[in-house]
Amino acid sequence: MKIKEWAEEDRPREKMLLKGIASLSDAELLAILIGSGNSQETAVQLSQRILSSVDNNLNALAKLSIKDLIIKFRGIGEAKAITINAALELGKRRGNSTPIQRPALRTxxxxxxxxxxxxxxxxxxxxxxxxxxxxxxxxxxxxxxxxxxxxxxxxxxxxxxxxxxxxxxxxxxxxxxxxxxxxxxxxxxxxxxxxxxxxxxxxxxxxxxxxxxxxxxxxxxxxxxx
Incomplete structure (x- = not known):
């Protein structure tokens, strides 16, 4: 069954809009990034397999090169591999960013x-x-x-x-x-x-x-x- 045939609340994008981004699993978030799977797997199923290959560890996923992703996973081309690497790199940079300090108005x-x-x-x-x-x-x-x-x-x-x-x-x-x-x-x-x-x-x-x-x-x- 294709993702578009799932119940609306189970599709990653619609689920995010309906329930908030925190309700999505890592695989569902990854599925939003790659957009589509292959002839045998939906984007979510492919994402689950990718995560399973690194024991569901995002740090381990970040160590996979673009070439690794393309070779190991059918349905992941250069564009999708670049998207995954870019998203993980943004996550790293966010961790190194200084939180925004909101001003307090007390007087x-x-x-x-x-x-x-x-x-x-x-x-x-x-x-x-x-x-x-x-x-x-x-x-x-x-x-x-x-x-x-x-x-x-x-x-x-x-x-x-x-x-x-x-x-x-x-x-x-x-x-x-x-x-x-x-x-x-x-x-x-x-x-x-x-x-x-x-x-x-x-x-x-x-x-x-x-x-x-x-x-x-x-x-x-x-x-x-x-």
């Missing part, structure tokens, strides 16, 4: 320093959010809108959708005032209150709203107006 000054390079020199207003996890580490920064010299619009649905998609628990709002005046407007106050209340309904917290200029900022949290 208003942390938030100001995060957004200042993005907003300090702009001649127009932009509204951004930083989404954080329970440990206050930044998951991602998202630009929400861009306006004129005195205001920008905000759609709560866009903000909350971004937070939900990121599985965030905390939201920090930030926008700039090109005029240099750090005092928030009534529109800023209304946005802050509405987002705070909407976030609570989704078990999220609006941690702060920063109004930023080049050299100074206003923090709703620091001022006790959040």
């Amino acid at each position: 208003s000054d942390d938030a100001y320093r995060l957004f200042h390079p993005l907003l300090c020199d702009l001649p127009h207003e932009e509204l951004w959010i930083a989404l954080t996890n329970r440990s206050s580490f930044v998951i991602e920064k998202v630009k929400i809108s861009q306006g004129g010299t005195s205001e920008t619009s905000a759609d709560l649905r866009i903000i909350l959708k971004a937070a939900i998609n990121a599985l965030a628990t905390g939201i920090i709002l930030c926008h700039n005032h090109p005029s240099g005046n750090i005092r928030p407007s009534q529109q800023d106050d209304h946005l802050t209150q509405h987002l705070r209340d909407a976030a609570r309904l989704l078990d999220m917290q609006l941690l702060d709203h920063i109004v930023l200029t080049d050299g100074s900022y206003y923090s709703y949290s620091d001022e006790g107006t959040l």
Whole structure:
């Protein structure tokens, strides 16, 4: 039976999309790389045989040359052998890479320093959010809108959708005032209150709203107006 004739949840690619990549066996991951088997084996069966030949040890598999793979396994040509070697080499290099250090936002000054390079020199207003996890580490920064010299619009649905998609628990709002005046407007106050209340309904917290200029900022949290 060909892989395309299997139940959808058993096909490697579909299984990955349905259940996540961690649900796949080594053979299924290898099958995705090689794409097809031979006239007698599916890609998964061929992958199982390849892994069995090295006692299911990926380090041993990485020691096989492109020539070894081509000679030993029917259905593995030069392109497939190169793909296998390249994937294993990437795995090695990942092990030697330094993990990404996400910034932590625990104070208003942390938030100001995060957004200042993005907003300090702009001649127009932009509204951004930083989404954080329970440990206050930044998951991602998202630009929400861009306006004129005195205001920008905000759609709560866009903000909350971004937070939900990121599985965030905390939201920090930030926008700039090109005029240099750090005092928030009534529109800023209304946005802050509405987002705070909407976030609570989704078990999220609006941690702060920063109004930023080049050299100074206003923090709703620091001022006790959040």
